[in-house]
Amino acid sequence: MPPAPKLRVSLSKRMSKKSKSGAGRELVMNEKQGTLSAYGARFLLIPVKLIHSIEDRLTESFGPVTATSFQYEIGREGGAQYIHLAQKAGFNIKTPSDIQRIASSLGTLDGWGKLEIIDFDPTRKFARIRWKNGVSVRNRKGKTPVCHFGRGILTGAVGEIFGSRCESIEVSCQGKGDSFCEAIIGEPREISRLADTRP
Numbered sequence: 216m217p218p219a220p221k222l223r224v225s226l227s228k229r230m231s232k233k234s235k236s237g238a239g240r241e242l243v244m245n246e247k248q249g250t251l252s253a254y255g256a257r258f259l260l261i262p263v264k265l266i267h268s269i270e271d272r273l274t275e276s277f278g279p280v281t282a283t284s285f286q287y288e289i290g291r292e293g294g295a296q297y298i299h300l301a302q303k304a305g306f307n308i309k310t311p312s313d314i315q316r317i318a319s320s321l322g323t324l325d326g327w328g329k330l331e332i333i334d335f336d337p338t339r340k341f342a343r344i345r346w347k348n349g350v351s352v353r354n355r356k357g358k359t360p361v362c363h364f365g366r367g368i369l370t371g372a373v374g375e376i377f378g379s380r381c382e383s384i385e386v387s388c389q390g391k392g393d394s395f396c397e398a399i400i401g402e403p404r405e406i407s408r409l410a411d412t413r414p
């Protein structure tokens with residue numbers, strides 16, 4: 216019997232060819248090995264409800280404040296890893312349009328939601344990123360933002376590009392009825408100043 220064919224799914228129109236570094240910018244399903252890979256790394260397709268179960272378990276076991284912090288910090292690690300993948304896959308990370316390209320490929324096409332770079336300024340170490348359909352939004356009725364995991368990923372990614380530790384606040388969230396989610400990401404001092412002066 217011939218070996219099971221690998222199924223290749225192009226992750227975007229412009230990405231069907233291999234990058235200079237050889238890391239494939241396409242999703243490869245290897246049925247024989249039971250693996251999925253893209254950008255030279257192994258990926259996993261999981262139901263979003265599993266993310267919700269993790270969020271719920273963290274909240275039940277540790278309370279909302281600690282659960283938020285766990286999700287944010289775990290996300291931050293993941294965000295730095297996404298940038299390493301982008302670098303290996305040969306993406307440029309200099310201009311705001313480079314960043315939008317990474318967000319569209321590794322964020323939006325991976326299913327994290329529709330991402331839009333509103334502001335990206337490495338000199339001021341400041342970024343504003345908007346998204347819709349984030350994985351943590353389950354209804355529109357909350358009193359506070361809910362996208363701690365996603366905001367962590369964005370913060371880790373931006374910090375990795377700026378080369379310095381960043382913090383963030385989610386200033387708008389679909390989980391509390393806003394029409395989109397938006398995070399402001401910047402230097403820790405600037406972000407805590409913003410957090411203190413917000414109404």
Ligand SMILES: [Zn+2]
Pocket residue numbers: 349352360361362385387388389390395396397
């Ligand atoms: Zn949100």
